[in-house]
Amino acid sequence: xxxxxxxxxxxxxxxxxxxxQVAAVGRMIExxxxxxxxxxxVRAAMAALGKVGHIVLENHMDTCVSAAFMAEDDAERKxxxxxxxxxxxxxxxxxxx
Amino acid sequence: xxxxxxxxxxxxxxxxxxxxQVAAVGRMIExxxxxxxxxxxVRAAMAALGKVGHIVLENHMDTCVSAAFMAEDDAERKxxxxxxxxxxxxxxxxxxx
Amino acid sequence: xxxxxxxxxxxxxxxxxxxxQVAAVGRMIExxxxxxxxxxxVRAAMAALGKVGHIVLENHMDTCVSAAFMAEDDAERKxxxxxxxxxxxxxxxxxxx
Amino acid sequence: xxxxxxxxxxxxxxxxxxxxQVAAVGRMIExxxxxxxxxxxVRAAMAALGKVGHIVLENHMDTCVSAAFMAEDDAERKxxxxxxxxxxxxxxxxxxx
Numbered sequence: 001x002x003x004x005x006x007x008x009x010x011x012x013x014x015x016x017x018x019x020x021q022v023a024a025v026g027r028m029i030e031x032x033x034x035x036x037x038x039x040x041x042v043r044a045a046m047a048a049l050g051k052v053g054h055i056v057l058e059n060h061m062d063t064c065v066s067a068a069f070m071a072e073d074d075a076e077r078k079x080x081x082x083x084x085x086x087x088x089x090x091x092x093x094x095x096x097x
Numbered sequence: 098x099x100x101x102x103x104x105x106x107x108x109x110x111x112x113x114x115x116x117x118q119v120a121a122v123g124r125m126i127e128x129x130x131x132x133x134x135x136x137x138x139v140r141a142a143m144a145a146l147g148k149v150g151h152i153v154l155e156n157h158m159d160t161c162v163s164a165a166f167m168a169e170d171d172a173e174r175k176x177x178x179x180x181x182x183x184x185x186x187x188x189x190x191x192x193x194x
Numbered sequence: 195x196x197x198x199x200x201x202x203x204x205x206x207x208x209x210x211x212x213x214x215q216v217a218a219v220g221r222m223i224e225x226x227x228x229x230x231x232x233x234x235x236v237r238a239a240m241a242a243l244g245k246v247g248h249i250v251l252e253n254h255m256d257t258c259v260s261a262a263f264m265a266e267d268d269a270e271r272k273x274x275x276x277x278x279x280x281x282x283x284x285x286x287x288x289x290x291x
Numbered sequence: 292x293x294x295x296x297x298x299x300x301x302x303x304x305x306x307x308x309x310x311x312q313v314a315a316v317g318r319m320i321e322x323x324x325x326x327x328x329x330x331x332x333v334r335a336a337m338a339a340l341g342k343v344g345h346i347v348l349e350n351h352m353d354t355c356v357s358a359a360f361m362a363e364d365d366a367e368r369k370x371x372x373x374x375x376x377x378x379x380x381x382x383x384x385x386x387x388x
Contacts, residue, residue, distance in 0.1 A: 060326035132254035157229035
């Protein structure tokens with residue numbers, strides 16, 4: 001990743017928030033909270049991680065993908081597209097598995 | 098979209114397949130099939146549409162996004178990234194809503 | 195499915211709406227619309243199908259699952275839970291594949 | 292949640308695994324790993340959390356939902372269904388938002 005100090009700090013902050021959400025799941029399990037509340041907290045933790053992913057992806061397009069496309073090396077450009085499509089398939093939701 | 102005739106025909110074929118899957122949902126409803134089987138067929142139809150989306154997105158990156166990035170117009174490049182992130186957020190699954 | 199006439203008609207209506215959204219994708223492909231707009235329309239069609247699935251699932255829990263649970267046949271109850279978990283895994287999004 | 296000691300321990304183990312995956316994301320950020328590898332690790336962490344959710348949901352159906360359905364209190368049964376549908380909508384993927 002090509003992150004300047006501010007971006008890295010922003011990403012760390014986001015990750016700490018996700019860790020906080022995960023820790024909350026742990027507490028709810030210990031305290032025998034109602035299943036549905038635990039499920040919602042698990043989802044919140046997943047969403048917090050998703051935001052980390054969002055920042056990483058946006059940065060990836062702004063740096064690595066942009067550089068590869070601008071270099072006008074067709075093979076490299078195609079490789080980057082394939083890679084993005086695989087990220088998309090993994091996260092994304094084309095309804096398949 | 099910038100599709101040549103072969104690509105357009107491939108996309109049409111994919112879409113017809115999706116339409117076939119949707120039609121199968123309709124038949125299953127009329128024939129009072131078991132709910133879980135209907136649910137799986139609905140999902141198959143969604144996945145078939147997802148494949149249409151997959152082709153469109155890949156083509157988008159190979160044409161529009163590539164052109165915008167190669168033009169080295171920074172504002173245009175940033176706009177394309179924002180657009181891709183919004184597609185990603187809509188389809189994708191960062192765990193949020 | 196155990197649908198009364200009103201429920202079946204409501205489901206048909208939902209499905210027709212989904213078919214309309216799928217047809218719109220087809221028109222947009224023929225008219226060479228902008229990729230991102232096509233992608234958003236594909237997603238709208240998927241969402242319309244998702245609403246069909248939502249109704250079917252809700253009905254399934256209200257009829258088949260309820261009946262199985264009330265019958266207090268433990269094997270049957272466990273089978274229904276397993277089935278729901280597989281629907282959930284298929285549609286749902288536990289972040290895995 | 293109504294978990295016996297073994298189930299609770301299993302859930303704790305799953306959660307610790309998820310925490311390990313989240314920690315790995317943090318290390319990768321510090322070590323400036325390649326964006327796509329970080330994205331895949333973020334997704335792995337989300338999937339590990341998803342498995343926690345999977346166990347909680349299965350347990351929920353086996354205990355709370357089963358009890359509510361067997362009690363044959365129609366209002367309570369409907370409330371549980373609504374709750375499950377909201378979990379499903381939150382995690383699940385009916386293609387909507």
